[in-house]
Amino acid sequence: MRVTVIGTGYVGTVTGACLAYLGHRVTCVDTDAGKIANLRRGQMPIYEPHLNELLREAAAHGGVDFDTDLAPAARESDVIFIAVGTPSGPNGEANLTYLESAARSIGAAMDGSRFRVVVNKSTVPVGCGNLVEALLRDGIRERHPSNGKEIRFGVASNPEFLREGCAIADSLYPERIVVGAEEGETTQLLRELYRPLVEQRFEAPWFMPRPAGMARVPLVTTTLTSAEMIKYAANAFLAMKIGFANEIANLCDRVGADAREVMTGIGLDSRIGSKFLNAGLGWGGSCFGKDIRSLLHTAEEYGYQARLLEAALAVNRAQRQVVIQKLQKKLYILKGRTIALLGLAFKADTDDLRDAPSLHIAERLLQLGARVKAYDPIAMAACRDQNPGLHIQYCDSPYDAALEADGVVLVTEWSEFRNLDLARMACMMREPVLVDGRNFYEPEAARAAGFDYTGIGRCARPKHAPARPATIGVAGHVSSPVAALSDVPVVASLDVMVALLDGGAK
Numbered sequence: 001m002r003v004t005v006i007g008t009g010y011v012g013t014v015t016g017a018c019l020a021y022l023g024h025r026v027t028c029v030d031t032d033a034g035k036i037a038n039l040r041r042g043q044m045p046i047y048e049p050h051l052n053e054l055l056r057e058a059a060a061h062g063g064v065d066f067d068t069d070l071a072p073a074a075r076e077s078d079v080i081f082i083a084v085g086t087p088s089g090p091n092g093e094a095n096l097t098y099l100e101s102a103a104r105s106i107g108a109a110m111d112g113s114r115f116r117v118v119v120n121k122s123t124v125p126v127g128c129g130n131l132v133e134a135l136l137r138d139g140i141r142e143r144h145p146s147n148g149k150e151i152r153f154g155v156a157s158n159p160e161f162l163r164e165g166c167a168i169a170d171s172l173y174p175e176r177i178v179v180g181a182e183e184g185e186t187t188q189l190l191r192e193l194y195r196p197l198v199e200q201r202f203e204a205p206w207f208m209p210r211p212a213g214m215a216r217v218p219l220v221t222t223t224l225t226s227a228e229m230i231k232y233a234a235n236a237f238l239a240m241k242i243g244f245a246n247e248i249a250n251l252c253d254r255v256g257a258d259a260r261e262v263m264t265g266i267g268l269d270s271r272i273g274s275k276f277l278n279a280g281l282g283w284g285g286s287c288f289g290k291d292i293r294s295l296l297h298t299a300e301e302y303g304y305q306a307r308l309l310e311a312a313l314a315v316n317r318a319q320r321q322v323v324i325q326k327l328q329k330k331l332y333i334l335k336g337r338t339i340a341l342l343g344l345a346f347k348a349d350t351d352d353l354r355d356a357p358s359l360h361i362a363e364r365l366l367q368l369g370a371r372v373k374a375y376d377p378i379a380m381a382a383c384r385d386q387n388p389g390l391h392i393q394y395c396d397s398p399y400d401a402a403l404e405a406d407g408v409v410l411v412t413e414w415s416e417f418r419n420l421d422l423a424r425m426a427c428m429m430r431e432p433v434l435v436d437g438r439n440f441y442e443p444e445a446a447r448a449a450g451f452d453y454t455g456i457g458r459c460a461r462p463k464h465a466p467a468r469p470a471t472i473g474v475a476g477h478v479s480s481p482v483a484a485l486s487d488v489p490v491v492a493s494l495d496v497m498v499a500l501l502d503g504g505a506k
């Protein structure tokens, strides 16, 4: 089939490359002439493992080219994907400017030569299928004021579930494909487009083998509105799941439980599942925050207060402060201290810094008077370009970042941080404080390397030293002060004593 993909960001470039790899003839279009020029030269607009190789293979399969001019490609295409950005506006509402402009341009480009399907792959609020249809008609009327009626098209929603960092595997071997449309002809065309994926009858690329046991991919057909809702509901649920793990981890920190053990214990329950239960410094990235805000905005439009969604945002906002509080607990004063951030990208294997926790942590540390050094294997150039006012000292290696630092924060779980020589690093620091924002290291190993280690919800107590009720000495209530203070010496007043007994202390 002939396909146009509008937008060459994370979603558009990967979608275009995968569809061409499956044998379709694809044109990727972007208004950003620089990106298109780079793509033509083989330079990727984003960091995504194996995207280069996939595009090379795709050129040899269905064929893929890049253009700034939407009209010729759209006119030739059976399916036109819209994969432009839908960032958050100031009140949380999705900014639909790019979507609207793309839809109008597609309308103006269409003619009566074939039936086409225009697909929303961008994450858009409920109702955008109708909006796109109206804008396509506006575009058609502009170009064909008297005779646009014979131009036939369908509109579909085909939400994207890829994860940055493993976007190609997610696209070639998805867990499901969702297609929302109102007419059978539209759904049928998309079924045809996705048949090689659904049946998994393409040869797996050499760099991305098919997962063992992978058979048919479920293609879920729904109404347009349900498909739009599925995307938001999926992201909201995942964000809440991480938020839940973080909230429990914060409680673990207080009661002396280990969040990793707790999450293993609950994750084995198939109703819960073990994925997305990693406690840490909070989620980031371009999607969760903006999609929850957009869903909250929709809820508000319908007079509904979505309390769980509000809580998911609030818990995540608070979680980013946990790292700062842990540093304060270890170092007391942050003014004049130097803190090293290991990792800047919002997660490993991407250069995406949108809503990255690193930026909030760096900003807060700078506000508190600390100096911030950072090392990231991929995202430093992007961070420097996108945040010129953020006074971070960018370093050449993790060791360079740790040199003379008073604390290190593991922010992004890049695999290269797995093999760091922690003992060497600890020796280079002024104070060997390590706040592990991703529970990436084993506490015992980090401590054995000389670090004063703290994770998120990782119990400081060695595994085989069971907690026992605290014994508190209260001066003036036992025969001898020495006997009272022989265990844990705390001098308390009567009301403190009552509270301690309530809390289970002896």
Ligand SMILES: NC(=O)c1ccc[n+]([C@@H]2O[C@H](COP(=O)([O-])OP(=O)(O)OC[C@H]3O[C@@H](n4cnc5c(N)ncnc54)[C@H](O)[C@@H]3O)[C@@H](O)[C@H]2O)c1
Residues within 6 Å of the ligand: 006, 007, 008, 009, 010, 011, 012, 029, 030, 031, 032, 035, 083, 084, 085, 086, 098, 099, 101, 102, 121, 122, 123, 124, 160, 161, 162, 163, 164, 286, 287
């Ligand atoms: N990034 C992800 O992991 C991810 C995952 C699932 C869904 N999504 C959704 O997919 C959509 C795209 O996300 P992204 O991360 O790829 O965005 P992005 O910002 O990386 O890329 C969007 C691209 O669209 C281009 N563009 C804007 N208006 C255009 C127009 N009128 N014509 C042609 N090109 C135009 C921009 O120049 C940009 O290159 C968003 O709605 C997002 O929520 C993203």
